[in-house]
Amino acid sequence: MTAFLLTLVGAALAVGLELLEAMAIVLAVAAERGRRDAMIGAAGAVGLLALAGFVIGPVVLARIPLEPLQVVVGVALLLFGLEWLRKGVLRLAGRRAPSSSLAEYLEERAALHALEPPPPDGPDWAARIVAGKGVLLEGLEVVLIVAALGAGAEGLAPALLGTAVAVIAVIAIGVVVHRPLARLPESHLKYAVGVVLSAFGVFFLAEGLGVEWPGGDAGLLYIGAALVAASQVEVLTLAREAPA
C-alpha cells in the first residue's frame, strides 16, 4: 500500500509539474501566434510521445527480466530524482531562481513577440515548432518517469492513476490560468518530487542488486526521510553560505 500511494503521489506531482510547464509554452504560443497552430504543434508532439511511451513501456521494459529491470529503472529514477532534488535544494537555499510556470509563460510570450509575425495565409511553422518542441521535451520526461514508476512491483495502475489526476488538475488550472499558477508553490513541489523519485530510485536499484529492504515497502518511507534530512541540512548550509 505504501508503494502504491507513493507511486501515485510521485507520478501525479511529477506529471502535473511537467504538464504545467508544457501548458505554459502552448498557452504562450496560442496567445501570441494563434490557437490553431499552437494546438497543431502540441498534437503532433503528443502523437510522438504516445509512440515513445509504447516503445519504452510494452516493447523495451516489458522484455527485460525483473532484476536487471529494477537496476535500469532504479538508475533512471535516481538520475531524474537527484536532478530534481539538487535544483530543489538550490532553490530553497536561495541559490537558484524559484520555479515558476507563470514566469516561463511570460518569458515565452516575450520571445515569441520578438519573432516575425505569422504569415497571413498558410501555416505558422514557427508557432507549431515552438509548441511542439515544448510539449515534446516536457512530455518525454513524463513518459520516462511514468514508465519507470510503472515498472515497479505495483505495476502501471498507480502511475497511470497519478497521471490521470495530474492531467485533470492541470486542465482545471489551464481553464482559470494566471492567478492559480502564480499561487502554486512550484519550488517546494519540485523538491518533493525529487525526494519521491530519488527514494524509488534507491529502493529499486538496491533490490535489483539483490538487497532485501528491512520492512519491505516501508523502506521507501525511511529512505525518503533520510533524503529529506540530508537535503534540508544542505539547504541550511547553502543558505548560510549564500552571499548577502
Added chain:
Amino acid sequence: MIAQLRKLVLGDTWTLPLGVAVTLLAGLALDAAGPGWWHRAGGFVVLGGALATLAASLRRR
C-alpha cells in the same frame, strides 16, 4: 534539441551521472562478491551513495 535531450536525461551537471555510475558499480561488485551483510544491509550503501552524489553535485556547480 540534442543538447536539451542530453540535459533532460543526464541533468545540468556530470556529477550526478558519475555519482550514480560509481554507486551502481560498487553495488554490482559487492553483489558479485556476496558478503554476508550485503543482502540485508546493502540498501544503506546504495542510499549512502545517492546522498554522497547529491552532496557532491551541490558542491560542484
